[in-house]
Amino acid sequence: MEEVKVYGAWGSPPSHRVEIALKLKGVKYEFIEEDLKNKSEELLKYNPVHKKIPVLVHNGRPIAESLVILEYIDEIWKQCPLLPTDPYDRAQTRFWAKFIAEKITPAVRDAMLIPGEDAEKKTEELIELLHILEKEIKEKKFVGGNRNKYMDIVSLYVIHWIPILQEYSSKHVLTREKFPGIYDWIDQVLLDCGDIMENLPDKNKMFDVLRVIFGPRNNYKPT
Structure with a gap:
């Protein structure tokens, strides 16, 4: 067993x-x-x-x-494949997954949650990274070619956590007006991937965790 x-x-x-x-x-x-x-x-x-x-x-x-x-x-476990079968698409998927995990994820944390004099600079760096991702999505419809479960899972920080962090911090960096391609992707995941979204943490519980770690925000109002 x-x-x-x-x-x-x-x-x-x-x-x-x-x-x-x-x-x-x-x-x-x-x-x-x-x-x-x-x-x-x-x-x-x-x-x-x-x-x-x-x-x-x-x-x-x-x-x-x-x-x-x-x-x-x-x-x-071969059932429900996560990565694409084509070697090139697999390589592209790995590249963009690493970009999101190693570039965008820490940039989001620094820009939205860590106060200090460098906050504005960190926000500008995050916006630049999001523009790179936006360009990739608009040119290829989805990250790394055809969309796949692996990319959806890796990108949950963009899809689920960034909106929560924006509401908590009142720093609205990722907007539909500035990044329509990313938002189209988010909408598609929300529409197609109920099996993924139903396993994500509750927003209000996440706010409680953020308050414990980073302290309350004066402009934050729980829903």
């Missing part, structure tokens, strides 16, 4: 990537909630290099880093 465990944290976009991929594949797993301020011995043993979530443990063997985990899941 297979043993599948996920070490993660509620509200963590990388953790949700892994959980959603497993649910799409129909794979049963045990979720172990980590206290990120007091990480478990198991997490540190399974990911001694980065000491971060998420970690997938499959039959006692650990795999770290969410993008790597997604590819492993897709290779082990």
